[in-house]
Amino acid sequence: MKIGFIGTGIMGRPMAGHLQAAGHELVLHRHRSDPPAELVDGGATVGTSYAEIAAAVEVIILMLPDTPDVEAALFGANGLATGDLSGKLVIDMSSIDPIATQRFAERVAKQGGGYVDAPVSGGEVGAKNAALTIMIGGTVEDVARAQPLFEAMGKNITHVGDVGAGQITKVANQIIVALNIEAVAEGLLFASKAGADPAKVRAALMGGFASSRILEVHGERMIARTFNPGFRIDLHRKDLSLALSSARSLGLSLPNTATAQELFNSCAAHGDGNKDHSAMVTALERLANHDVA
Amino acid sequence: MKIGFIGTGIMGRPMAGHLQAAGHELVLHRHRSDPPAELVDGGATVGTSYAEIAAAVEVIILMLPDTPDVEAALFGANGLATGDLSGKLVIDMSSIDPIATQRFAERVAKQGGGYVDAPVSGGEVGAKNAALTIMIGGTVEDVARAQPLFEAMGKNITHVGDVGAGQITKVANQIIVALNIEAVAEGLLFASKAGADPAKVRAALMGGFASSRILEVHGERMIARTFNPGFRIDLHRKDLSLALSSARSLGLSLPNTATAQELFNSCAAHGDGNKDHSAMVTALERLANHDVA
Numbered sequence: 399m400k401i402g403f404i405g406t407g408i409m410g411r412p413m414a415g416h417l418q419a420a421g422h423e424l425v426l427h428r429h430r431s432d433p434p435a436e437l438v439d440g441g442a443t444v445g446t447s448y449a450e451i452a453a454a455v456e457v458i459i460l461m462l463p464d465t466p467d468v469e470a471a472l473f474g475a476n477g478l479a480t481g482d483l484s485g486k487l488v489i490d491m492s493s494i495d496p497i498a499t500q501r502f503a504e505r506v507a508k509q510g511g512g513y514v515d516a517p518v519s520g521g522e523v524g525a526k527n528a529a530l531t532i533m534i535g536g537t538v539e540d541v542a543r544a545q546p547l548f549e550a551m552g553k554n555i556t557h558v559g560d561v562g563a564g565q566i567t568k569v570a571n572q573i574i575v576a577l578n579i580e581a582v583a584e585g586l587l588f589a590s591k592a593g594a595d596p597a598k599v600r601a602a603l604m605g606g607f608a609s610s611r612i613l614e615v616h617g618e619r620m621i622a623r624t625f626n627p628g629f630r631i632d633l634h635r636k637d638l639s640l641a642l643s644s645a646r647s648l649g650l651s652l653p654n655t656a657t658a659q660e661l662f663n664s665c666a667a668h669g670d671g672n673k674d675h676s677a678m679v680t681a682l683e684r685l686a687n688h689d690v691a
Numbered sequence: 692m693k694i695g696f697i698g699t700g701i702m703g704r705p706m707a708g709h710l711q712a713a714g715h716e717l718v719l720h721r722h723r724s725d726p727p728a729e730l731v732d733g734g735a736t737v738g739t740s741y742a743e744i745a746a747a748v749e750v751i752i753l754m755l756p757d758t759p760d761v762e763a764a765l766f767g768a769n770g771l772a773t774g775d776l777s778g779k780l781v782i783d784m785s786s787i788d789p790i791a792t793q794r795f796a797e798r799v800a801k802q803g804g805g806y807v808d809a810p811v812s813g814g815e816v817g818a819k820n821a822a823l824t825i826m827i828g829g830t831v832e833d834v835a836r837a838q839p840l841f842e843a844m845g846k847n848i849t850h851v852g853d854v855g856a857g858q859i860t861k862v863a864n865q866i867i868v869a870l871n872i873e874a875v876a877e878g879l880l881f882a883s884k885a886g887a888d889p890a891k892v893r894a895a896l897m898g899g900f901a902s903s904r905i906l907e908v909h910g911e912r913m914i915a916r917t918f919n920p921g922f923r924i925d926l927h928r929k930d931l932s933l934a935l936s937s938a939r940s941l942g943l944s945l946p947n948t949a950t951a952q953e954l955f956n957s958c959a960a961h962g963d964g965n966k967d968h969s970a971m972v973t974a975l976e977r978l979a980n981h982d983v984a
Contacts, residue, residue, distance in 0.1 A: 496885055519899045531899040535887075554898035558891045566887040567895050570878040574901040577874030577947070584870060584945045585863040588934065591941045592789055594828075594859040598851045602860050605847035606812045606824040608867040610903030641881065648884045651978040652877045654870070654947045685944040 410461035452481025484510035535563035628674030703754035745774025777803035828856035921967030
């Protein structure tokens with residue numbers, strides 16, 4: 399398939415590489431810097447404008463940082479929508495606003511294009527190993543068209559529902575991940591302050607109802623004090639900000655998400671926005687004047 | 692081994708049964724009702740007083756509801772400590788206050804007895820299947836003496852540290868379990884209110900960083916609306932009450948544990964204290980005027 403791939407950063411670069419390795423033809427975009435050399439060496443071409451890329455490809459994949467970036471790439475003055483989107487499929491794999499996503503899909507549909515939202519989790523490691531979890535919203539037909547591309551990039555691939563459902567699922571994921579980190583932080587901090595060895599407590603809890611991927615991975619980081627990312631607090635703050643603003647417009651109360659965001663804000667205030675999100679524990683440690691380990 | 696087993700309720704009864712099946716000799720206590728017939732049929736004797744039981748056995752196992760019950764059985768007017776505890780080993784498998792536990796152990800030590808705290812998780816099913824998680828505090832010698840008994844009742848057996856460390860671990864477990872339930876409730880409620888199918892969202896999240904035993908088991912209960920216990924909200928309220936009062940005396944701030952307790956309190960206010968703790972989601976649903984499913 400001929401694919402326009404917009405956003406070849408830390409995540410997009412290995413994802414595009416897997417598509418190329420699977421035999422797809424890539425057209426890249428020159429944004430702030432040249433596209434990755436290994437993709438060009440592998441046969442990717444570089445379009446001179448978004449309109450040219452839109453004209454040349456069947457599928458456009460976006461892997462960009464935030465909602466305004468996706469909006470600009472699609473609908474900006476020189477965006478993809480200035481080209482011909484008729485019969486094209488736009489696959490947005492960025493993590494952005496679910497409600498904005500539905501608007502973007504409607505605008506693309508007016509030009510005769512299909513739209514699938516397919517945010518991922520699994521981070522850089524998942525992207526490199528083609529082992530991403532992919533959460534998908536879109537029509538059955540559009541998702542079927544994208545399916546071989548997803549299979550080249552991910553492992554746990556779920557079509558959740560209509561357009562926007564992928565982004566909704568990603569927000570739910572980020573809520574649960576943040577709150578599970580907070581849960582492990584409160585549990586280990588309690589244990590440590592009460593006089594037990596947090597490493598042994600973690601080991602004892604791993605087999606039972608408290609077990610989680612976060613207890614396993616992030617619990618260990620809290621004890622070992624290895625707060626190099628991983629997934630940065632500033633990115634998780636962006637996601638919780640989206641969760642809390644969406645909750646407000648939907649009419650929802652998310653009390654513990656709000657507290658978790660305040661703990662991340664405390665980390666940012668202490669200059670730790672670039673640390674791994676497991677460093678949320680340090681905000682609770684400041685409150686308690688006691689460190690887990 | 693000759694074992695005094697105090698507390699043959701929902702949990703204690705199958706636990707005592709496994710000890711009997713492993714060849715140990717049980718001495719039971721007649722509290723409010725006769726001891727379970729199958730244990731007596733299996734050869735257990737019934738002591739007429741705590742003092743007589745203490746005199747007759749090598750090991751005393753307690754499996755009682757709360758701190759005051761353990762205190763009364765040990766140090767009440769006719770408690771076990773009125774008998775000869777010299778050389779005996781007290782194993783408290785109840786879930787009680789870690790700080791009170793250390794006091795109890797000191798008092799038993801003054802009479803020449805050993806003390807191990809070994810609370811469990813895994814519930815009635817774990818007790819029946821001899822698959823309990825057992826979290827242990829005590830000296831290496833005392834724990835070694837108790838080890839064959841633990842192996843007859845549990846699977847994931849961890850010696851965490853000195854006396855009290857088992858109870859500390861159990862409190863940490865209950866904090867994390869409650870907060871993971873709250874996390875799944877916020878995530879699924881967000882997804883549902885935003886228009887996605889919560890069952891598909893749960894399925895999509897199961898492979899990634901949001902995965903947990905609670906997402907698997909309690910997430911399913913929230914979607915299927917099966918709130919029969921399981922583990923009752925009133926019991927979890929008791930545990931979080933212990934967590935929050937211990938946190939206050941230790942000088943710790945546990946913000947999300949406090950919120951989770953308030954959500955459990957709301958459930959109790961609505962007459963749902965007897966429901967499974969996954970019904971915490973109903974308190975968030977009331978706040979949002981929207982149900983997950």
